Amino acid sequence: MVGVAGGPQPPLPPADGRDTGALPCAALDSAIGDVMNGLADGRADGRIDGFGDAPEPPRSPRRADRPAVPSSVPPSVPPSVPPSVPPPAAPSPEQLAHAQRLGGIGWSQWDLVTGETSWSEHMYAIFGRNTAQGPVRLDDLPALAEPADRPALAGVVSRVVDRVDDPGAGSGEPVHAEFRVRGDDGVRNLRVVLEPAATMVHGVIQDITARREAERIVAESQRQLLEVRELAEEERHVTLALRDAILPQPGASISLPYARISVRYVPAEKSASLGGDWYEAAPLPGGRMFLAVGDVSGHGLPAMAEMAQLRHALVGLTMTTASPDLLLAWLNALVLNRLDDTTATVVCGYFDPPTRLFTWAQAGHLAPILVRHGVAEQLTPPHGVVLGAVSGQPYGVAEIRLEPGDLLLMFTDGLIERRSRDISEGLALTLKAAGAIARHGDGLDAGLDGLIEEIGGPNPEDDTCLLAVDVLE
CATH class of the missing domain: 3.60.40.10 (PPM-type phosphatase domain)
Known part of the structure; x- marks a missing residue:
């Protein structure tokens, strides 16, 4: 069943008409980095998988961490001034593509004025779609879902388009949804975040099939354990009744x-x-x-x-x-x-x-x-x-x-x-x-x-x- 929820999401840049295979903005790069951290420690904080706060900015070295000033430094250079810290290097397109694969994340941009659509490389893998077929328009996205999920996903798409047409409706906040698609390897569970921005809609989709399967296995194990307990309790009652009768x-x-x-x-x-x-x-x-x-x-x-x-x-x-x-x-x-x-x-x-x-x-x-x-x-x-x-x-x-x-x-x-x-x-x-x-x-x-x-x-x-x-x- 498709669910809808709101929450701040990092904006995506305007479409450039090219499929670069990597995320085109630092905010979304940071989001993918957060996804990888979340996957590493197994946390689930209730937000859309793969999105969290931006990474903590590099801290300045503590006094104990600062390098000693050589004796050859002229007295005119104050020894208390720390050396400049170089900014962190931006991730390469290959690193971002690798992060998308590990996190099962893809991104998309839909320009509602020009009709242009841009997909990241991993979006095609998520939907089991050939890159030669090109990306899918926003209005056609519900058609990729399972029949039971299409009406709800269509409603979500309509809602985010209305927010683009009327910026006052919803204050441009993103919309969350979950739906299923069927591929060669069976049914997949996907989670999508659609965010209106000016005349465009930014989208991030994550494959959460493994998580839902793990939840299903846990639920089934709990059900079986409950059945075993009920049978054991029933057998105990019968055993006691038989003993008392004998x-x-x-x-x-x-x-x-x-x-x-x-x-x-x-x-x-x-x-x-x-x-x-x-x-x-x-x-x-x-x-x-x-x-x-x-x-x-x-x-x-x-x-x-x-x-x-x-x-x-x-x-x-x-x-x-x-x-x-x-x-x-x-x-x-x-x-x-x-x-x-x-x-x-x-x-x-x-x-x-x-x-x-x-x-x-x-x-x-x-x-x-x-x-x-x-x-x-x-x-x-x-x-x-x-x-x-x-x-x-x-x-x-x-x-x-x-x-x-x-x-x-x-x-x-x-x-x-x-x-x-x-x-x-x-x-x-x-x-x-x-x-x-x-x-x-x-x-x-x-x-x-x-x-x-x-x-x-x-x-x-x-x-x-x-x-x-x-x-x-």
Whole structure:
């Protein structure tokens, strides 16, 4: 779309009827010099590209810069008089033509009385026009533009011609416009400044195609980034909704005659790190309690969906009353055959209230922590490989008889792992904090919250799942 704006511009000299290929006046020479400076430092000050203030005049040398007066200078010559500074040399036509090419700038003059038109050499390159065709009259300039831009450009040309005919209209200020032309190399974006002067119109045109293309690329990148953010936020909402539908509330607790079970599920601080951590605490026919904690590799909605399949499958398999090692063998076969490129870790077992026997197995998962008489230690894990790694590997099983007052902690690696510390350091902090839970005066729930805070708070990179079983009399 063609825009119009005003602003002072350097005047051009009268046409001489010849195409010199260079700018014929010092003011416009200065303008091109300013364009080159602007292109060098990447500034965009809102004015027409390539036009700014005239170059600063040469300053006189400071006293420290002045050359020392030789001792041979007669005393009659005042030493304080600086030597004369020669004026700067005017740029050659070749230098001006080179500046036009670098800045993508061309100039033109239209004499509205004689009809004479003069174009600089680079004007032909800007419009993709052969020099043998000669310059284009001002009235014919809109015909070079794209059809959609012609009416607006014609209006701009008409306005500047009116100012020539009536010097009082607009006080001779230049008119700015932007339009497009089509050449052999595609569509180009041009910016023009038309300035009325006596019976003539001076024009300067700059090719700003590269700038507009860069702006388009930036705008497209911003649009794509916004779409990615919106999709990520939408996926986060779906992931959270799915997690809430699958898992009980993060602070859920179950009170039984023989035990109190409390759960802490702490999502990762970074929304992109929401993963597939899960837990299960379900009573079974016959009075036994099935306990499990697991972690599916990956993050986001895919990991959450795979977690749901594994958790539901494992809960369904417990109805067979099979031992924990056999449950994991079946679950491993499911991962290998139904969940491509997926791995997961699980620790699970049965707690039998009458005997207080905890029978458990693990698949590449961290072993539970047992707190007894205020001392915390990690149980020795039976053999077990990660789910989805290999087939045909047997899983071991272990047993431990719990005592009244014991506290059993099952957890995912998000509890102890941090980027800023070694996993052994995190485990040591967890054991120390777990040993102090029994001394916490506000009960098991407050003790678990204190444990998470003491070992560093929520993990910014991964979810944390903690299941605690407090054995009662």
